Amino acid sequence: MKLFIRYLNLMVVTIFILLLFSFILPFLFPGDLLTNISGISPQSNEQRIALEQVYKLDQSIFHQFAFYIESLLDGNWGVSTSDQSNLLHELLLAFPATLELVAYALLIAVVIGIPVGFLSGLKNHNPLDFSVVTFSIVGYSFPVVWLALIFITIFCLQFQWLPISGRIDLLFDVPTETGFILIDIARSGISNKADAYLDALHHLILPTASVAIVTTALFIRFTRRSIMDVMEKDYIIAAKSRGFTQRQIFFKHGLKNALLPILPLLVLQISTLITNVMIIETIFSWPGIGRWLIQAIYQQDYPAIRIGMLVVSLCVMALTITIEFITRAMNPARERAESATV
Amino acid sequence: MALRRSTFKSGLCVMMITAISTTLLGCAKPSLNNINAMTYCSESNPGSFNPQLDTSSTTADASAHQIYDRLLEFNPSNGLIEPGLASSWLVSADGLTYTFQLRSGVEFHNTSYFSPSRTFNADDVVFSIDRWRDKSHPYHHVNGGSYPYFDSLRLDERIKSVERINGYRVEITLYIPDSSFLANLATDFSVILSEEYAIELMTNGRPADLDRFPIGTGPYKFREFRQNQHIRFERHEDYFLPTTGPQQLVFDITNKGSLRMAKLITGECDAVAFPSQSDLAVIQEREELTLLQKPGLNIGFWAFNASKAPFDNPKVRRALALAIDKTSLLDAVYLGQATRAKSLVPSASWAYQSTAKELGYNPVRARELLDEADVPNDFTMNIWAMPVQRAYNPNAMKMAQLMKSYLADVGVNVNIVSYDWNIFRENLRLGMHDSVLIGWNADNGDPDNFYRPLLTCEAIPSGTNRAMWCNPEYDELIEQALLTDDFALRTAFYHQANKLLFEQMPLVPIAHAFQYQAIRADIENMEVNPFGGIRFDSVTRTKK
């Protein structure tokens, strides 16, 4: 219970600091402060004064901060300078697309990465282990950008099996409700649903693959190293001496003790995974938050950057802290400081 | 214990099956082209959906030909003026009054955000023209209030009055005769809006939506626009001309030229805007792609900001012009696909002057001129290279880098500046540049469409005069050229203007490029429009 309270206040402190940082950002951005906050560039002087009234720029910093929090809570997140579109609406469309890619890549990394890592860790020094190690070292030292380009040249241009850009062929007019393409198709009333599914899958294969390979390689490396360490521990030898089979030992003792120390490291990989997804989005023009933020940079659309940064870092922060809390709660023996080095 | 062993093994083979099935899935490429729809890869976001408000051809592509109609139209093959919404027109003897007989039974778009109650009539024409002509018009200051094309031509001062004679007849009177007036009414910018929609929006207090959710009489209705992603159009079923165009039209916004080319190859786009020069050979090789080309009515130039020292001194401008080797630029950037530009007007126009004088490549003379104008040896200037591709300049960034090395030979350091396209044009209008690599696509066959918007004094506030160069003698010549209809007399005036431009050299004409259109092989009767822009209303797809 003490652990829960400690993590709760950590969460609150981090959220507060993030809010504070995103509040300060417009003051740091170049250009006129009012445009950076509101997104509307005042044409005339009296419009400027009216806007300052609305955004309480004339009052003290604390009022502004209070107003900022209040406007965040009741949903008017401001307007983007480039095309005056409502930021909340844009984010609701963009963020689920990124989450979708991250989720599928993470799924692949966990479903394939961890078992293969265990397998090669257990059956050490044989051809399977050697090939897995080479794949993993090559995998995580591949720059994601180049991997995507190679996939495009091979699968899209050479064999023309897979499409290059977007989440679905634009000719399928799928209204976006949840933002997750597969669910949207299911709920949309379009006629050729089967075609739409097939096409959405086609658009999904390349981006997910190019992101998943790097993360799976990292997962393999961590799990393999961890299981090899655990297998040499005394309690494993003691279990062997009690005559359990290799598989029993692995499932009863090896699995849990191998996973617990590396969970914080796997969580760290989620943040690198999100960076990779944001980069991949620009290449495959996947309408996610990464592409949206980078377009915002090119168009110097500061309100968008501010809100985008806030949303993404809040989600990542919340995710990492909850997973850290779960691992800490699950693992009784772990003292506070000890966690496996890479 | 046996149970545990089997789960481990079965887990493994389930994974194998999913992996294999996904790759198999990859092969069965869904055949999309049976749906009567078409995708066009455009190069950037349109500024707005009303071409009156900005001259960028991206906006014109996304709106002018698809959503709106004009009183008069250009015939793409011979460039002559043909009836559009106006079925016939009468010009008075003194050339001051024009009366237009309008077509009846033309339906406006019926969309989710507006359903028209009446068909097109004279009120719409009066509303559309008065909006940019009359400063006191309620809609004049909506969405910025600047109409670059019309401001640069000072058309609002030339038109005395626009009256509605009866439901289907409009009469426009001018102060002084203007032979290019009809041509200007046929350009992409003079579109006909819906007055009824404007009134409805004004009553609802949302006037700005007129240019963001457009309503027109054109072949396609506007459905949806997602910034940086796509624009969706739907065919206007009761369009007054017979159309065989696709049921659904999607503009897929792709900034990078190479990505557009890749999408063309994989079939995700049926037509591509501004293919890059280096890929033209690739398109001709592949049999599933075809390349349409036509000598374009455009010009790519290097404009100096004449309002800024030291570029206000003609000697400096002449020296810089001498310092660059145009032939190598043509080879490297246009890969020989363009003709060398001597003056503003390309050979396709009747006012073309083949004997126009031209500066060669003479770095030594350039250095002498720079010393005479006491420009220091390590003088630094910036060249603004436009980020998007255009027929008249397929790769401004590459051209800037080439010029940088030439200018370095004469002791001039260059740093290359580029922004996002909408911000780039906004900063150009404010004159923040030293020099800029840009160009101009003609909108009608009239040479005045080159001389007036590019270099006259009135064109400076509207932002089309990139050189910020104001010369009363030059303006006088252009005015006189407009007073007569006789081609020979107008050509003489334009030749004098060319001589003046050669001496002052506000901008260095570089090339007149071909107009290209890259499309999939199964797309038929798509025409290349010499004035740029793309039309889909007559395009069909052959069933394979």
Add this chain to the structure above:
Amino acid sequence: MQRFNLYQEEYHPSPLINIWLEFRRSHIALAGFVLLVVFLVITLLAPLIAPFDPYLQNTNAILLPPAWEPNGTVAHLLGTDSLGRDIFSRLVYGCRTTFGSSLLIVAISVFIGVGLGALAGVLSGLRSSVVNHLLDSIMSIPTLLIAIVMVAILGTGLGNAMMAITLALIPQFVHQTRTFVRNELQKDYVLLDRLDGASSVRIFIHSILPGMVELIVVQATIALSIAIIDISALGFLNLAAQDPLIELGLSLSQGLEVAYVAPWLIILPGLCIFLMVLSVNVVGEGLRSALRTRLHH
């Protein structure tokens, strides 16, 4: 390695030599090490290695394929780009920028990270735990996000991107140093030093730091590989190095423009980045297993 010696005491190699002997045993690690040294030499002596000036444009040799292609010339070993500039010298200068800036980033973040970590480790209680948790949470913000905010504030440029990546890498070192220092402080040899009247700083420098060097080096190799990938990714999005500066990520995105006519313009810079990161990772892995076997015996 029976070494005959008259004297009784054994030949005990120093830990460093021991690690090198252990490291040398795996040939892959050695190959990675050689590749790393090659990149280091390229970074230091780029002007000497590059045959041409990377900015020299020669318009009559545009888009030449590499030498081994049918119409490639040996003068331009790896061909030329769309402006006729020699690819090989551009790659050499690109390696210099990418590898050099990554080394600089790692050096700075090690210096600051270890300093902060030691500070956090030494002063216990609420403050250090808050600092630690805070840094952990900062560590979980994606590096691209920090880079975007940095670029938005300070504008694009290699310097700003480097600052952003350093900021992203520092928490890793702080976390590791803090954990290491807290573990060591509980050990007795630190107690002995304290009894001798040594100040915390002196304890840190003389007794804890030497023990930590190997750990830092291993962590530094990981940070280096992350830095290289991030610098080139930001270069590709042209948020980091801008045009006059030559950088591998940037030349990758410039090569994209003429991808169909000249595919080698994408393949070569990408290959350079890949080999660079691979060599760093292989050396890192080799070091880690050498360190592990040394601690094992």
Add this chain to the structure above:
Amino acid sequence: MALLDIKNLTLYIDTGSTTVKALEKVNLQLNEGEIRALVGESGSGKSLAVRCIIGAIPDYWSIKADRITYQGQDLLNMSYEQRRQIMRREIAVVFQEPTSSLDPSVTVGEQLEESIPPEFIDKGWFWQQNRQRKKIAISLIHRVGIKEHEQYLNAYPHEIPKDISQKLMIAMALASEPKILIADDSTRGMESTTKSQILRLLDKLNKTKNLAILFVSHDLLAITSVAHTMTVLYCGQTVESGKVKSLLRRPLHPYTKALLDSAPSFQLSLPTKSPLATLKGTIPTLQHLPAGCRLGPRCPNARKECVQTPVPRAIQEHTYSCHFPLHVPEGIAKRAPRVSKGLGAND
């Protein structure tokens, strides 16, 4: 018939650069219901021998032995499955470090129930089986002398004290009613009270359950109070073995004598404040073992012949491997029957 019979066991360890003979020609017999002590300084290869017996050897170790048999079945080239069965039911091991031999992430109770072989639970619904398992676990705990079983059963290994965890390890070993219990230095680092508790427990188990115990230790006091027979190990070579009483009275091998001298409680006649007799020099490291008799350079009465490895000889079940044994006149020493490979001489 010896329960456990090991002849000439040699263990090669490949330490990267060189391969090293950690154990050389180790002989060990363990009979029904006998407590044999395996004595030697730390680093003499005791734990290595234990690991060779139970077969938990990493792949860079290799074993060569004439015979390692358990009740006649040859353990060495037996299939992994058969050996596992034997390890499961007949042989049990208690390791040195109790806390680190328990899985930190699982409660102690669970681990104890896990080590109860399924044959002991009669069929029934799984909750009946669980209740039965719990009952057996509680009885095991009581048998090893832990009263409050509730508190310890669902505690985690890092929360229980060292001696309790050692008793739990013994309880786990007893769960499968083994015939042999190998206790690898289980009383190391404990205060004397808990040490004597554990020794008394082992002795009681030996008497009631006729459990053969191989007690590995270097604590002579504990050995004399419990063990029947004793084998002395030095640098991987068995130097002497035999009945505890005969060894104490008349140690034949100089190393055994030095070992016994070093424990003051054995010299009744030791004058106060006199320096303790110690063996000069240190144990050579595995890489640089002396040729022949490994005690060579440190042996008080070493001579030229000691360079060849002495052959193990026996005088009425008291085997020693030294050319010049103490307390034995020259002549008899030479003619004492050899414990040669095939003879199978019984101690």
